[in-house]
Amino acid sequence: MNINGEMIIGASIVRGAAGTVRAYNPGTKQELEPAFGLATSDDLARACLLADAAVEPYRALSLEERANFLETIAQRIIDLGPALIERASQESGLPTARLEGERGRTVGQLRLFAKVVRDGLFLEATLDSALPERTPPRADLRMRKIPVGPVAVFGASNFPLAFSVAGGDTASALAAGCPVVVKAHNAHLGTSELVGKAVLQAALDCGMPEGVFSLLIGEGNMIGGDLVSHPAIRAVGFTGSRAGGLALAQIASRRKEPIPVYAEMSSINPVYLLPGALATGGAALAGAFVDSLTMGVGQFCTNPGLVIGVAGPQLDAFRAAATAALQLKPAGTMLTAGIHAAYTDAVGIRAGIAGVTLVAHGSSDGAGCAAKAALYECDAATFLANPALEEEIFGPVSLLIACQDEHELLAVTRHLEGQLTATVHAVASDHALAGALLPLLERKVGRILFNGFPTGVEVAHAMVHGGPFPATTDPRSTSVGATAIERFLRPVCYQDVPAGLLPDALKDGNPLRIARLVNGELKLPA
């Protein structure tokens, strides 16, 4: 499939006429061919109106048709072959093996949502029988979830496939029965065009209503604001910076009819090294930590940006082993020139904060947008006194906090902002302290993990990739995993609706054969 600098509006492949923009190779610092046409405000309006027109026909399809559409998108992405990986690597600086893994995750995600759709559990079908003899009589009440309507999706810079055009937000919104309008991330325009055309092809293959999917190209902020402001859009999925997420949330809250924004924004993902774990395997921990810190040049939402331990010989040994490991790590190419510049600036500011010292850095600066990893350190008092040290720096940098004792470690924990993850390294002798940490962490984070590292987010039913502000704008939700579908649904109750007019999910006899809550009791299909 060729890359022509085009976008997708309903069933049409369109070249935007509001100027051009080019993708960029951060490894070579060269612009890439071709030029992409930018969407006009008419293009945007057309995509939104087509999405609105697709709401009724798309949600009226059977669950099987919806699931098949998701699986067909997955197959069409596979069919793009190595050209997709090659272009994504050029645009992101990410190695091909990583991108092949990400493609596997992306199609796995689409297939998981196909299964979720077929199961029908997401409909939360609920039936309460009429009680005509009761005083007062109870009506027949039935409830199901319906899609909220068109969803605007903003892809992330750091996952050109899994959090982009056909990533988790798009897959979960389409699974919920919502048409999607994606704004392509300008860091990977060619990748976006390829995947967008795969989605379009799948929509045509499956006879989907026009408007179920559109892909717009535009200069960042303006088209984003216009998209979130458009009356047809009913919810927003976003992965990116805190400033970007908050800006979209503000726009959404000032609409005539406010809409929810699911923004996954910023997290420094504390890693706790409890005393027993440090004593047992501190050196191995240091190596694994440095691998996690530098994986993907630190460009993960779940990058371990904070390491917390109790000062003493065992933490000293960890520091020494981490230093040795970090000094061997070569610089890596960051995703964009902007991200690289922001990283360099932020690390410079951190280095200048009184009380913060450099522990170690990676082996060298490289060519292009290459960034050197770094580990800094401060004591708990310095951390508690400097809110800037809680701000995420996107890239391979972390801060070690050496606490005086367990009491101070808990005080640092209570002070933390909301996070996507917290990690605890603990052996049996640490379980009393871990037990004291757990309830504090539960109130701060979306995912708690033991004896691992937070990078790597499994796509599963029990995954939570979310958390209290500023990790996200909505801690009741996750952007990864099966329950991400819940973000794009809302309940409707049907009272005494005649049998012939009821949706299938709520009909007597359970024709969809889904699990339903009947008079308060969960009933599985026979």
Added chain:
Amino acid sequence: MNINGEMIIGASIVRGAAGTVRAYNPGTKQELEPAFGLATSDDLARACLLADAAVEPYRALSLEERANFLETIAQRIIDLGPALIERASQESGLPTARLEGERGRTVGQLRLFAKVVRDGLFLEATLDSALPERTPPRADLRMRKIPVGPVAVFGASNFPLAFSVAGGDTASALAAGCPVVVKAHNAHLGTSELVGKAVLQAALDCGMPEGVFSLLIGEGNMIGGDLVSHPAIRAVGFTGSRAGGLALAQIASRRKEPIPVYAEMSSINPVYLLPGALATGGAALAGAFVDSLTMGVGQFCTNPGLVIGVAGPQLDAFRAAATAALQLKPAGTMLTAGIHAAYTDAVGIRAGIAGVTLVAHGSSDGAGCAAKAALYECDAATFLANPALEEEIFGPVSLLIACQDEHELLAVTRHLEGQLTATVHAVASDHALAGALLPLLERKVGRILFNGFPTGVEVAHAMVHGGPFPATTDPRSTSVGATAIERFLRPVCYQDVPAGLLPDALKDGNPLRIARLVNGELKLPA
């Protein structure tokens, strides 16, 4: 139990020292004894900090202890006996039979949530097994919902029991495991004190941690803003006006850490009279409609403020029968002098809109804050051209829209704002039209009912008392029914957490004996 003008802060009964306020009898237009002390900002801070301190001990209790607390509150409210009903009637002008029914609903609601808590389904326990042989290996992932933390509750004017101190918001928040700080509605201060002391007594009976419940008295806006702004508060439940709900939502969105506001605000609850239903039973429909319109002096969120039919002899017959029924309805005392004044003003403005005519009004103005019911009429073009006609008027007034044909009826429907309910009167010959209406209504409302009237909201599993903006600030939720608990929960994922540190809901062997989703399959307890 005496009414002393006191509030409740944690385990203490306190008299506020920031001035006084009195309750008011809208029937006699007399102030009621005693004077109530207003909360100082210290009082508010103390209630919030005690709520914060109660989070861990309260959520650590067993589900059985939590359920028993809810049931004990219900019993303590019953134990207040006729004094509660008498005071509520004085403060609201509502008849005792209505208030006895409302008390039954309030305690029934607490008992339903006790059952919901024991069932444990609200925890949404989810387990994905480790797959150590997979490439890459999958960790052990488990998920459950936890309470969000302290919830601020704002009672409604129109339900001094069921949407107030121990109403649906409080019951669902306590069921979720969240401490609650209630701001008493100034229209029923004595009722609030009585119920508040019943909740306190139940908390003491059950050995609940101090701070699980507080009740503040304050002058409306200021204390409300301070409460929503307090960092300890993590979510807000509100039932009231559109202006009030939006003001709280704005305050919440501007916090350092924004929090969700569940505001149930405004709805005009369209009632459709389809041609067959009108032909079959128009006169009976007219009588039932007027009863619904004037019940509780029209002071329901679900009051039928809009009636939509197709012009013709059958609608003429409905109009004539509604006129006859309405003219027999005496004026009724409204809840407060402010509500009465707002109703009178709004009806006056409506009467002055060009194209709007008076169909009929109730028999007389009465003494005190008594209000005369009224039915107005306009054509569809007038309705579509006047946004003011879509605004809720709180009280016994409705607007009949006589459409030229079914096409215009559908156009009016597409134009509507979000609503709590829509009602369709239809017989078999109307089902084609009803089938065309249904998908439009699903996108506008939280509850669709056939051949009934929207007043009367059942507390059940399938109930949805919610809907798109401006009906609420969050159409993904309901403020009535079992799923209201979901508003105050958020998910946490546990990855490779050692068995001894896992919460009971997620332990191997399912010690809580709750339904769980295991590797994507729903498993009921044996």
